[in-house]
Structures are given as C-alpha cells and as structure tokens.
Amino acid sequence: LQCTVEPSVVVEKLQQEAEKQGLFYPPDPASLKASTIGGSIAQSSGGPRGFKYGTTKDYVLGLEVVLADGTIIKTGGTTVKNVTGYNLTQLLVGSEGTLGVVTSATLRLIPKPEQRQVLLACFDTAEKAVEAVTGIISAKITPSTLDIMDKNTMQTIEKFHQTGLPTDMDAVLVIEVDGFEEAVKIQTAQIMDICQKYGAQNIRASQNQQEADELWFARRSAFGAVARLRPNVLTEDTVVPRDKIPHMFRRIREIAEKHRLTVCIMGHIGDGNIHPNFSLDLRDKDEAHRFELAAAEIFEAALELGGTLSGEHGIGYHKLAYMEKAVGKKNLELMRAIKNIFDPNGILNPGKGIV
Ligand SMILES: Cc1cc2nc3c(=O)[nH]c(=O)nc-3n(C[C@H](O)[C@H](O)[C@H](O)COP(=O)(O)OP(=O)(O)OC[C@H]3O[C@@H](n4cnc5c(N)ncnc54)[C@H](O)[C@@H]3O)c2cc1C
Known part of the structure; x- marks a missing residue:
C-alpha cells in the first residue's frame, strides 16, 4: 500500500496507475492534470476529497531531499509508524520549496473504494x-x-x-x-x-x-472558466472552523460588494476552505487597489473567526504581510530560525513563505 515516485510525476498519472492496481491516491487538487508530486508536496495540496481523506501531508511517508548546501538527506521511510526524532518529513511537506528540493517521495496508498x-x-x-x-x-x-x-x-x-x-x-x-x-x-x-x-x-x-x-x-x-472571464483572476484560500462557514461566506460577499469587485465563490465547504476568486483587470490600478483592500479584509475576517490564511495554496508572496498576525510573533521567529538552519544564504525560493 505504498509507492515511491520521482517529483515530476503528475498527480493524475499516479492516481491512474494506482487505480490499475485497485489502489487509491486521494489528494486531488483541481490542477491534478498538471500538478506534480514535487509541487503538491511543497504545497501540501488538497482538493475536493480532503473532507474525508485529508490532503497530501496525510500520504507522505518519506522523502529524499537535496538541501541548500547540496547534501542529500532521506527523511521518514517506508514504515507507517515513525516517531524517531523530529518529524522532518512533515516539516518539509507544505514548506513551499523553501527548505529543500524533493527528489523522491514514498507515498501511502489506500484500497480503492468500491x-x-x-x-x-x-x-x-x-x-x-x-x-x-x-x-x-x-x-x-x-x-x-x-x-x-x-x-x-x-x-x-x-x-x-x-x-x-x-x-x-x-x-x-x-x-x-x-x-x-x-x-x-x-x-x-x-x-x-x-x-x-x-x-x-x-x-x-x-x-x-x-x-x-x-x-x-x-x-x-x-x-479555468473564471480565469477566462477577464485578464486576471486572483484566488484566496481562507479556512474557518466549520461552524463559522455561513458567517465567512456572507462576509466574503459583503466585502466584494463593498469594493465593487466580481467574486466567484467556490470551495471545499465541508473543510471550511473557501476560495473567493476575484475576476479582475490588474492594469486598472484602482481595481487592483480595491482588490488589495478586499483581500486584507477577507484575511482579517478569517482570523477573527478563528480560521487561517491558507488551507492548501500556501503563503507565497501575497500573504506574507499577514503571517505574524496569523501565527504569532514567537512562532514566526521559530519558523525564520528553521529557514535559516536549512537555507542560511536564502537561495531556496527567496522571498516566499517565510521572510
Ligand atoms: C487551475 C488551478 C487549480 C488549482 N487547484 C488547486 C486545488 O484544488 N487544491 C490545491 O491544493 N491547489 C490547487 N492549485 C494550486 C497548485 O496547482 C497546486 O498546489 C499544485 O499541486 C502544485 O503543484 P505544481 O506541480 O503545479 O507546483 P508548482 O506550481 O510548479 O510549484 C509550487 C511550489 O512548489 C515548489 N516545488 C515544486 N517542485 C518542488 C520540489 N520537487 N521540491 C521542492 N519544492 C518544489 C515550487 O518552487 C513552488 O514554490 C491550483 C492551481 C491552479 C492553477
């Protein structure tokens, strides 16, 4: 019930190969036709099936990783249980390529549902x-x-x-x-x-x-359809506790209306993970500015409701300014210290995720 793959394997291809064996690799980002295992591990990608099956992090047992200084390490392994030391595998999953480059991954598979x-x-x-x-x-x-x-x-x-x-x-x-x-x-x-x-x-x-x-x-x-509406689409990825979903949904609509923006809302509502997709023309400076205001209000609303900035897309560049508010000062210091140990010269995805 596991496989070891290279990072360039496309998620959909892995799913198809697993299904041929009566097995199942559940993580299913909407981009699964293009999404690679390396990228989906870096983002801990999720998708519609996350509600029952969790996200990429729940399927990674072990990794081979090239560190910033060229050292190759192996983390985790092929065992299902492993509490030997800190869990470096899960530290690397979702780290947005800021701690190392994944060159091989051992993934958990489950039986295919009937x-x-x-x-x-x-x-x-x-x-x-x-x-x-x-x-x-x-x-x-x-x-x-x-x-x-x-x-x-x-x-x-x-x-x-x-x-x-x-x-x-x-x-x-x-x-x-x-x-x-x-x-x-x-x-x-x-x-x-x-x-x-x-x-x-x-x-x-x-x-x-x-x-x-x-x-x-x-x-x-x-x-894809929303992306064809106007020159740009910017997607947010907030998550709130399940009992706050109705409130968050309402807030997103109010915020979009207040800033005169077109928003198409979709998402993994069972997980509280809502994607407001703003359809924009970023050449219009006023509209771009209104989007920034709206995004800030959406982040504030998610945090006020006990939620967080991102459920599956990560922080990237866009949400950096909100990190301290989301995770707290001390946690951010710890994250920066970890980044510094792995990548003292800041050569891995500079400026992304943790700065
Ligand atoms: C149309 C569309 C729909 C999407 N739907 C979803 C969705 O439903 N759920 C979801 O979670 N995400 C979604 N995404 C976001 C993204 O596509 C996924 O997170 C995807 O799994 C990332 O994989 P990728 O191969 O596209 O990575 P890339 O976009 O190529 O890379 C993502 C990040 O990972 C890093 N990276 C790539 N390979 C490695 C490696 N081997 N080692 C270390 N770091 C690496 C890159 O440097 C980059 O920072 C969507 C994106 C689009 C465009």
Whole structure:
C-alpha cells in the first residue's frame, strides 16, 4: 500500500496507475492534470476529497531531499509508524520549496473504494446550501466531497462549457459519497433527505460513471472558466472552523460588494476552505487597489473567526504581510530560525513563505 515516485510525476498519472492496481491516491487538487508530486508536496495540496481523506501531508511517508548546501538527506521511510526524532518529513511537506528540493517521495496508498455516487444539490440561497452542509456533518455522514459553487461561478462555467448547471440558483453543493455499495446507497438517501429538509430545490444524482464524470467536469472546470472571464483572476484560500462557514461566506460577499469587485465563490465547504476568486483587470490600478483592500479584509475576517490564511495554496508572496498576525510573533521567529538552519544564504525560493 505504498509507492515511491520521482517529483515530476503528475498527480493524475499516479492516481491512474494506482487505480490499475485497485489502489487509491486521494489528494486531488483541481490542477491534478498538471500538478506534480514535487509541487503538491511543497504545497501540501488538497482538493475536493480532503473532507474525508485529508490532503497530501496525510500520504507522505518519506522523502529524499537535496538541501541548500547540496547534501542529500532521506527523511521518514517506508514504515507507517515513525516517531524517531523530529518529524522532518512533515516539516518539509507544505514548506513551499523553501527548505529543500524533493527528489523522491514514498507515498501511502489506500484500497480503492468500491462505489462512488455524485450528487448536485441546488439551492436558491447560498445560506441554505451552507446550512445543509452543517446538517450533513451533524448527521455524522462523511462524504468524500462536500464542495460548493455559487451563482457567479455556475454562470461563468456555463458561459464557456454548457454543462447544464442551474444558473438561476444561488448555489449548488457538489457531493460525492464513496465506499461499499450498500453504504453508498444508504448515505446517498440520507444526504438527499437532509438537502431537501434545508430547502434544496432540485437534486441530481449521477446514474452512471458518465454522468458522474460530467458533474465532476463542471466542478473541475470552474477555476479555468473564471480565469477566462477577464485578464486576471486572483484566488484566496481562507479556512474557518466549520461552524463559522455561513458567517465567512456572507462576509466574503459583503466585502466584494463593498469594493465593487466580481467574486466567484467556490470551495471545499465541508473543510471550511473557501476560495473567493476575484475576476479582475490588474492594469486598472484602482481595481487592483480595491482588490488589495478586499483581500486584507477577507484575511482579517478569517482570523477573527478563528480560521487561517491558507488551507492548501500556501503563503507565497501575497500573504506574507499577514503571517505574524496569523501565527504569532514567537512562532514566526521559530519558523525564520528553521529557514535559516536549512537555507542560511536564502537561495531556496527567496522571498516566499517565510521572510
Ligand atoms: C487551475 C488551478 C487549480 C488549482 N487547484 C488547486 C486545488 O484544488 N487544491 C490545491 O491544493 N491547489 C490547487 N492549485 C494550486 C497548485 O496547482 C497546486 O498546489 C499544485 O499541486 C502544485 O503543484 P505544481 O506541480 O503545479 O507546483 P508548482 O506550481 O510548479 O510549484 C509550487 C511550489 O512548489 C515548489 N516545488 C515544486 N517542485 C518542488 C520540489 N520537487 N521540491 C521542492 N519544492 C518544489 C515550487 O518552487 C513552488 O514554490 C491550483 C492551481 C491552479 C492553477
């Protein structure tokens, strides 16, 4: 139940090879057709399946890494358990390429689920959709995916792809349940009941693999479609505790309206991980400035609600200014000290993540 791969292996290719063996590599960033294992380890990428299966960090057992001085180290290994010293593997996962270059990775695989069912539940207000998410989680059901797309996102997808999304609705939930056939059947029925109870106007359940693929195509083409709307798209990646999701969703809409910005909201709502995608023309200095103000208010709102700046995209350059507020002064000092030990000359992704 594991494999060792080079960093340039593309995530989708690894998933396909694993599935041929009846196995499963769950991390599924929307960019999985292009995302490499090296990049996804550097970012600890997640995706729609994170709700049930976690993110890349949960699948990395061991790494081979080239350090800034050229030394090659191996961390972790092929054992499932390992508490021998500090966990350097997990320190490197999600470090945005600032501590070393991954040259090989040993990854955990799991058995492939027997059955999958995709549902699309449509709501006339995003609030109802978000409440249905709380209802599903409170009923102790763990779908493999619990994602949301708002009206702007659906309208944008339909503009370019015509996938049949209900563009008159305010939001849809994309829900996938997987596991043994009987369990999938029972959970699908429970989820449909809950969505109806919270006011779903229409629920579409995939009847076969082709329909499931079509629903996934709609979800996965969301970012690409938004990116085609205007010259630029800037995506935020905030995470809030699950009980604060309705509040955060509302705040994002208020902030976008206040700053006269077009926002398409999608995300892994079950994880509290919301992606507001701002469609912009950065050549317009006023609009670029309004985006900066909006992003700052979104970060503030996430932190006030007990959340954080990034769930899966990392800090990069854009969120650096908010790091101290997000993690605290002492933690930031420790992170800088770690960076300094690994990379005293600052040659690995300079200016990114930790400065
Ligand atoms: C359309 C689109 C959709 C996306 N959807 C998601 C999503 O759903 N979930 C998500 O988590 N992310 C998403 N992302 C962000 C990003 O694509 C993913 O995090 C992806 O997994 C990163 O892999 P990559 O190969 O593209 O890395 P790159 O973008 O090439 O690199 C990312 C970072 O990793 C570093 N890096 C690359 N290889 C190594 C290595 N071998 N060792 C050390 N550092 C390395 C790079 O220097 C860089 O800082 C999306 C991006 C796009 C454009």
